[in-house]
Amino acid sequence: LLGGAADGDAAVQWEGGEDDARIEALRERISEQRKFVEASRKSVNGKRPLHQSHDELEDDIWEQRELCSSKLAAINRDEAELKDREQRLRAERDEHFRQARAIEVEDHIGFGDLAPLGSPRRYQLLRLASKGAHITVYRAYDLNLMRMVTLRVHTLDPKVQDKPGRLQEATQECERIRQLKHVGLVPMLDHFLHEANSFVTVWELVDGDTLDSYLRRNGPLPEKEARGIAMQLLATLRFLEAKGRQLAAHDVRPARLALRAGEVKISGAPLLG
Missing domain, CATH: 3.30.200.20 (Phosphorylase Kinase; domain 1)
Known part of the structure; x- marks a missing residue:
């Protein structure tokens, strides 16, 4: 994430705050849950006390397996939450660095x-x-x-x-x-x-995220939403082509597309060449 001197200065000042602490606590909880599941599985497959009857043994194994299944479902939910939190925190950190670079340039140019x-x-x-x-x-x-x-x-x-x-x-x-x-x-x-x-x-001025920022913050788009964005882009490109205008592939990459309330807009600035 750190690309230059400005990023290095920003990194010194960057703190994840409560989100960073929650992410670390979530990682520890997932690790503990996985250890518990692994220990439970070994217990199910291991030797059983001789004094247990067959029915008691079957009930004990069933209970252990149900507990493992419940724990695994909780782990999957926690991992999904962890991924979402990490994604959002990375997006906030990138924005922090971008603003720090802009402020530094402002200072240099008076x-x-x-x-x-x-x-x-x-x-x-x-x-x-x-x-x-x-x-x-x-x-x-x-x-x-x-x-x-x-x-x-x-x-x-x-x-x-x-x-x-x-x-x-x-x-x-x-x-x-x-x-x-x-x-x-x-x-x-x-x-x-x-x-x-x-x-x-x-x-x-188009208020809202770039498509790139939106994806980093929220993850992949649902198929229906992605299809809608693709259709909007194609309609705009067809319009430009009909007017004798063309855009290069890098002019329609996610970082250059403005997204607001499901509408995507292409900047006309690259048309200046």
């Missing part, structure tokens, strides 16, 4: 000094979501329409020669993507040039 973006000063940045080589993603607030949005700052590669021409192409492409309207596609709300070598795109 996040608190950034003024609202847009004209006239429309989008107030609230939280850094992620930062890559050429794209920085923020959670922001639209001061005009009073709503939360996702804001991406796209910076041109320094190696690009004709920067004004490339920015003009990006503006035209943004306008085309903005016209794409589909229930399964996160819509672009706005776009504008920003500084000399960058431009900004503003997208609808």
